[in-house]
Every structure is written in C-alpha cells, then in structure tokens.
Amino acid sequence: MGSVRRSHTPHIMIIIMCLLLVFWAQFPLSFAQQCDVTTRVGDPVTIDLQYPGFTENNELIWKHEDKTVFEKSKGTIITGSKEDVNSGGSLILRRVQMYQKGPYSVEVYDSTTGINLYKTEKNLCVTGELVYGFIGKKVQLEPKVTETINSITWKKGNNTRIATWDRNSGLYYYDRCETKDQCELNPTAGVLVMKGLKQEDEGRYSAEINGKLSEKDFQLFVLAEGTELVYGLIGKEVQLDPKVTETINNITWKKENNGIAKWDSSSGLYYDDRCRTGNQCDLNPTTGVFVMKGLKGEDEGRYSAEINNKGPVKKCLLILLNPVSKPSVTTFCSETQCILTCVVEETKHTKYSWKENNETVKEGNTLMVEKSGEQSKSYTCVFSNPKSEEHSDPLTQMDLFPAKGSSGGSIVAGVFIPLFLIVVVAGALI
Incomplete structure (x- = not known):
C-alpha cells in the first residue's frame, strides 16, 4: 500500500490567519494613539468637550481610560470638583504628569430623560519637559524629588541605562556615561549632569527613584551654536x-x-x-x-x-509657555521688620522680582523690609516668564507697620506660618 501524503496547506492557512489577526489587532491601537491634544509634563491643559448644545444642567461623565475622573449627576458633583471642568463642560488638568496621558472619553446626558446626547473620545499625548543644551557643552536633568533617595536609575529612551546608584552597591555609569568625565550623578538630589553634548544625545530621559518612575520626564534637544x-x-x-x-x-x-x-x-x-x-x-x-x-x-x-x-x-x-498666574504675598512681621514671600504656582522659565514703589530692588521670591517713616512706600512681587508678567497687589509700609492701637496688627495675608517655616525663610535670606 502506498504512503499517504498529507497536505500542509491547512496549517499554513491557520498561521497566516493568526498573523493577520495580530496585524489587525495592532492597527486600531496604532490609530488610536494619534494625538488629539498634546501637552508637556508640568503644564496645564484643557481637553475640549466640543459639544455646542452643552448646558450646566446636563449630566456629564469624563473618564481616563476606564477610571472616572469627573462626574456630575442631577446637579451634584459625584467625582472630582467644580474646578475640574469649565462652563462648556471641557476637562481641565493642572500640572499634567506622564501617567495622565492616554484616552479620555466623555458622555453627556439629558438630566430629565437620561438620554445620551453626545459622546466622544480624545487621546492626550504628554511629552517630557523640554531641556536644551549646546553641542560640546553640558546639561543638567533635575527630577526635583522631596523624598529621600535610596536608589536611582537614569535611562535614555525606554531601556538604555546610563547611570545608577543605590545605597548597597554604589554608583555605576553606562553607555554614553561610562566615565565620570562624561556624566555626574548626585545621589542626594538625583541630578544628572551630562557633559560634552553630542547630537546623538538627543532624546527622552527618565529617572526611576526608589523603584518608581519619576513624574518628571525630559526631552533633550542638542543645539548647534548660533541657534x-x-x-x-x-x-x-x-x-x-x-x-x-x-x-x-x-x-x-x-x-x-x-x-x-x-x-x-x-x-x-x-x-x-x-x-x-x-x-x-x-x-x-x-x-x-x-x-x-x-x-x-x-x-x-x-x-x-x-x-x-x-x-x-x-x-x-x-x-x-503658558501665561503666568497672578502672585500673592504672605508676610511675617515684627515691630521693625517684615519678611515678604511671593506665592504662586510655578511653571517653566519663570522668575520672581520685587519692586519698591516702581523700581526693581531684588530678584527672588522673598524680600526683607525695614520699617521706615514713609508710610506710602509700596512693595510688589513681579512674577514673569519671557512672554508674560503678573504683579501682586501692592503692600505699603502702612499695611505692614500699622500705627499702634489700630486694628491692622501684623499681616500674615490670611496664611498661618509655622515657626519652622520662618526659620527656613530667614535662613534663605542670610
């Protein structure tokens, strides 16, 4: 009896079909990853509802992936707060972090009938904080952490380690940071300095601190001289x-x-x-x-x-840049001196300065004021970036050092300042 030759065609067809299924499964994912809204780590962003018929009486649900981030039903806010949406129903995110990227879905309902009036989905892309350096120079990446660092790993892209440190094994450099002449990592602050920049150093950098990915992500541009x-x-x-x-x-x-x-x-x-x-x-x-x-x-x-x-x-x-916000001033005063502190939400490329009357007298967010006989003399904090500027409400000598017996007393601008903070601020002025 002759041998039976089996066809491999069904097996080949099954493999091809599986490959096609994988391809088509990936295709919508890559399509969904297009950016409808783009912002940078640390910046605010508004994800527009874009439904002209929206009223504040409508029921509204915003979700990030599958998690509800804002919900209002029958006039009551169930999740989030009223500051999370504007009058048009758009979602407001402040000081965006990398974990907030991804798909956001929104649904609008008629509060009386419960009928769905509108729904859509938008993809938020979050880029790293823009950092730039010039070819041949150095650049500093600062994660600005407040916790004690027990271990830290800096990476370029997703997988390329360039510097690590932990309390047990110490400090190690890799890849472009292989020698200390090329990089320097400060284990206390987590700051990484890269020296002698080259064009190939461009890219995304991130730090893992104590086993967790830092909220700060950096996009490094290496610029030619003259840029x-x-x-x-x-x-x-x-x-x-x-x-x-x-x-x-x-x-x-x-x-x-x-x-x-x-x-x-x-x-x-x-x-x-x-x-x-x-x-x-x-x-x-x-x-x-x-x-x-x-x-x-x-x-x-x-x-x-x-x-x-x-x-x-x-x-x-x-x-x-985003326009800067208007600053406020907190004060702590004795009978003859006041420490003024400028308070505002910081963004990139901002600076503080102080004006006495209309003349700039100091850079930085604190000012020491001595009592004088000029009660109309005023002090104003100026908060600015290269494209915008805001001024605090002025404080006069009369505000800071009211006459005895008046109801003014020492101003603390509605903020209680603990003793340890006074010591910290005073130490910063020395």
Missing part, C-alpha cells in the same frame, strides 16, 4: 525672523525635517503640515519672516530656514 531661542505663548502667534539682507528668490521653512511653508519666485507660496488649512501661518516672501498663529503644544521644537537653495541659514528652537 536662536524663541518663546511663544500657547494660543497666540509667534514670529520667526531669518534676518537676511540678500534678495530672496526662494525660501523653505522646516520643522525638524518637514517643510511647512515655502515660496519661490516661479511657483509662488505653498503651505503644508500644520500650516495647510485655514489662516494658520503667514510667510513674507520679501523678508522671509514666518508667522505661526494659534500655537499648540505640538508646535514646540526646532525650526530652520533654507534661503536661495542654501541652508539652513537660520535655526530656531521654539519654546512654548
């Missing part, structure tokens, strides 16, 4: 100026390697990418000045201009 730092406000416009003197016959503006606006004398003006639709960008062919409007988080990054087929002749790093 201009340009600051812009979220929602506003920014101008990039190549400052050329020659006649422009053609010009192309790029973000990283992607052309977004170009002009030449034969074919005219052409916009692409973020400049493609609506009145989002404006390129002046005569001066080469490029204006981007309605700035968003994803606009942050490196830009360059190529002019007359030469280039890049201009390089810029665009850093996006």
